[in-house]
């Protein structure tokens with residue numbers, strides 16, 4: 001069988017695209033090297049811009065009473081703090097639950113899944129693609145790649161050189177008495193830690209730190225937390241008071257923020273595989289969801305004969321670069337700044353003097369509802 005669309009990688013971007021394209025009447029296969037449900041390192045805050053879209057592609061989300069997140073607080077080690085309303089705001093849901101619901105919905109819609117299956121190679125022969133997994137070949141008319149930040153399918157010509165630091169991400173789920181409508185960012189030397197509520201009165205506690213700090217702590221997470229995170233008293237208090245729900249945290253390493261080509265050799269890239277934004281200034285999940293929504297619509301235009309293959313490629317390329325490449329570039333600078341407590345303290349002083357500046361910056365990190 002030849003599928004209309006093959007999607008490599010069933011994270012949030014790939015699952016959204018699969019649901020959307022299937023709903024428009026086309027056959028879809030998702031090749032995913034893992035399985036569901038599973039935890040992923042993520043702050044689990046989704047900006048409100050994606051709320052309607054997510055509910056359309058995954059109606060089960062409507063039944064959940066997810067916490068609305070409307071206020072923002074930022075602190076530094078020397079007890080400086082700044083609070084502000086979030087404007088558009090967001091909501092909290094774990095990746096564990098969200099991907100499971102999107103997966104169940106996609107199966108219901110008739111998306112074919114190849115789980116625990118790694119795509120190893122994509123070959124193009126005019127208008128037919130072959131994806132090799134090692135055990136079988138899958139054929140499709142289009143290939144969309146949502147295999148995330150670090151993929152075995154990466155090719156040199158897609159990506160700019162890695163510059164700057166590498167980061168490590170660490171996540172826990174906790175139970176803690178806290179304001180469910182507040183997202184907090186606590187700066188510490190080398191990084192920052194976010195905490196916000198998700199389903200079932202739990203909170204997601206997730207931090208990102210320059211990998212040098214972990215090396216300095218001899219790769220011990222508890223040493224890293226003692227030596228760096230606990231320099232922020234508010235963060236230390238949170239760690240002391242929280243009930244930790246995992247035996248071990250979920251971790252990822254090798255995080256950097258690169259821009260890649262959204263179209264290469266006729267394949268379409270979305271989510272982190274097209275470029276990942278630093279969480280301090282961006283909503284990576286919403287970028288992936290928005291890309292899925294635009295790509296699904298362009299793919300429909302192409303299959304229905306409204307636009308040619310070349311127009312499809314150009315339109316998606318232009319959309320992606322216009323909407324996201326500058327934001328990702330900017331986010332790298334903010335990521336660097338946020339590693340230094342004195343710079344965060346200066347930012348807080350600025351925000352206190354000019355609260356509208358803070359609201360303007362927060363607005364830039366959230367897109368428009370779609």
Ligand SMILES: Cc1cc2nc3c(=O)[nH]c(=O)nc-3n(C[C@H](O)[C@H](O)[C@H](O)COP(=O)(O)OP(=O)(O)OC[C@H]3O[C@@H](n4cnc5c(N)ncnc54)[C@H](O)[C@@H]3O)c2cc1C
Nearest residue numbers: 009011012013033043044045119148169271272283284285
């Ligand atoms: C510390 C941290 C905190 C963050 N916090 C937030 C936040 O609060 N809000 C937010 O919006 N964003 C946040 N982000 C960003 C967000 O996590 C990402 O943007 C999002 O996960 C991207 O989703 P994706 O589907 O593109 O990629 P992924 O979720 O990485 O999915 C890629 C999928 O592809 C599969 N795969 C890879 N290679 C292959 C292959 N060869 N064959 C088959 N399958 C393959 C993988 O198994 C995986 O399931 C955060 C990021 C970090 C690092």
